[in-house]
Amino acid sequence: MNLLKLDNVGRRFGALQALKGISLSVEKGELRAIIGPNGAGKTTLFNLISGFFPPTDGSITFDGQPIVSVSPNALVKRGIIRTFQITQVFLSLSVYENLRVAVETAMGLQLSPWISRAKRAEVEAKVEELAQITRIAPKMNRIVGEMSHGDQRVVEVGIALSRHPKLLLLDEPTAGMGDEETNHMTDLIRWLNKEQGITILFVEHDMAIVFGIADKITVLDNGTMLAEGTAAEISENPRVQSAYLGNALEENAA
Amino acid sequence: MSSSIETKPQAARHASTNGRVAASVIIWVALLFVPFWLPMVGGYTDLASRALIYAIAASGLNLVLGYTGGLSFGHAAYFGLGAYGAGLCLIYIAPSLPLAILAGTVLGGIAGILVGPMAMKRKGIYFAMITIAFGQMFYFIAVRWNGLTGGEDGLTGFSRVPLHIGAQTIPLGADRFYYVVLALFAVVMAVIWQILRSPLGHSFVAVRENTTRLRFLGVAVDKQIWVAFAISTFITALAGALNAMLTGFASPDDLGWQLSGSFVVICVLGGMRSFWGPFLGAIIYIVAQDYLSSITQNWMSFIGLIFVLAVLFFPQGLLGFIKARTRS
DSSP states (O other): OEEEEEEEEEEEETTEEEEEEEEEEEETTOEEEEEOSTTSSHHHHHHHHTTSSOOSEEEEEETTEEOTTOOHHHHHHHTEEEOOSSOOOOTTSBHHHHHHHHHHHHTTOTTOSSOOHHHHHHHHHHHHHHHHHTTOGGGTTSBGGGSOHHHHHHHHHHHHHTTOOSEEEEESTTTTOOHHHHHHHHHHHHHHHHTSOOEEEEEOOOHHHHHHHOSEEEEEETTEEEEEEOHHHHHHOHHHIIIIIHHHHHHHHO | OHHHHHHHHHHHHHHHHHHHHHHHHHHHHHHHTHHHHTGGGTOOHHHHHHHHHHHHHHHHHHIIIIIIOOOOOOTHHHHHHHHHHHHHIIIIIOOOHHHHHHHHHHHHHHHHHHHHHHHTTSOHHHHHHHHHHHHHHHHHHHHHOHHHHOGGGOBOSOOOOOEEETTEEEOOOHHHHHHHHHHHHHHHHHHHHHHHTSHHHHHHHHHHHOHHHHHTTTOOHHHHHHHHHHHHHHHHHHHHHHHHHHHTOBOGGGGSHHHHHHHHHHHHHHOTTSTTHHHHHHHHHHHHHHHHHHHOTTHHHHHHHHHHHHHHHOTTHHHHHHHHHHHO
8 A cells, every 4th residue: 555656746946847757656664765866856856745845746645645735744743754965953952952852842742831740751751762762872962063964864863753754754864974874874764664664765875775775766867757666676777777877886986 | 981971971960050050049149138238339229120120121032032043133112012001001090010010011912922923924134124123113103102102202100109918008119129120030030941941942942943843843833933922022021011110211212123232232242042141141231331321421332342342252142151161
């Protein structure tokens, strides 16, 4: 059963056709990678799904409901959560404070000028759980703005998880990370997908990660869908090879 | 290995908590005995009342400015409405001090509730411009509506009435009025303290830090800013009402953008990220104003100089600077 379905979706910015004729469906529990060269429209696609702006053509349905022109707020409540290419966290706060405000707003407490002892304990427990899941717990008191890029990314994922997403959109989750951080993030993505059953869509440039963990891969090029399939199908697809992977492989070799 | 790294900030945090508790105890004790020690160092009680009133106004503003990150440059509007509201209540409704203070607070606060949604349509410098524009609108209404407000001469014809508690009548001299102001200052600080440690206050800080993240967590950011703005205008209006009771006068200048600017200066001077920052800023500002204006007519330029130096050398405000020094 599909969770997310895009039917002939397009987005135009003035004269620029950023995306055109995108039809794809993502199954419940799927781990889907979106790849493509810079400017292929990957982030635009994320922006359309997460309600950052509406498509100019086509329709998007989530969980059987149309979601075109539904506000980001409402989409969050339906279970679509995203992270950003440029990490969006609360920089001058500690890891603990980042997760706490995420949990409190997830519980709908953002207008409460006081909090009961029981609720506070509940918040603390959830913050602790998020910190354990993401393995950021040892750095709980660090100011996020003073941490490495990789750690900030992990905090952002922790914040996103406070919403118990059905669909998690990760925009370049390992960009700019060292090997160890990349492994940690990859393990986390896989764990969230396999153990927590969260459907995940991620944009990624590191082909080793994409081919290593994705159930299915969608290839975008120049605003259109070039191919879709399993890792084996994609790596053997001649169009993908000539348009994208070939170049990437050559670059790697050089 | 990681545990030894982590215990260090923990210990530092404890030490700074102790220091903070000690500092607040010293502040409250000093405030409690102002009428006894201030004259000994050449001050007078009304000066302390004025400093506390400005501290209330700036602390209210700082809820928006420092904690929620909204550049409200027109907060004097609510201070002035508080002053006019209290004065008009004494003249036209009833000669009751608590009622007058309540009337002024509610008038300014309701104006804040109404202005909030319009100001929030814009962010950053545009938010600042709209808040100034609304402040100037109230200013011109006060100047033009002669019959009610006394126009440019300001509202006169009322004075600080005695406090009636049961059958008792308590005349409010300078010292007793100071304690009224101090009591309300304590209430305001307690309210702000409680807000800052609640989910509401946490969300205010999150708005300051990153509205995009918050919006994509499904939080209605505009509503949070509105609530912060409204609470803040109630507090600043309370200060205005108290100021009218202190001076027996409400002036159009109480609504003007110069005073709004002074409140911002006070917050920045003391430290916008600090609970006691606006209080410290208010003391520096009022004392400097009182002392400098007694020796030169150009006292504003000296305040300006102090402000420039403070921003250059203590960008986190004086309290932020002190905190950074004690931490290292």
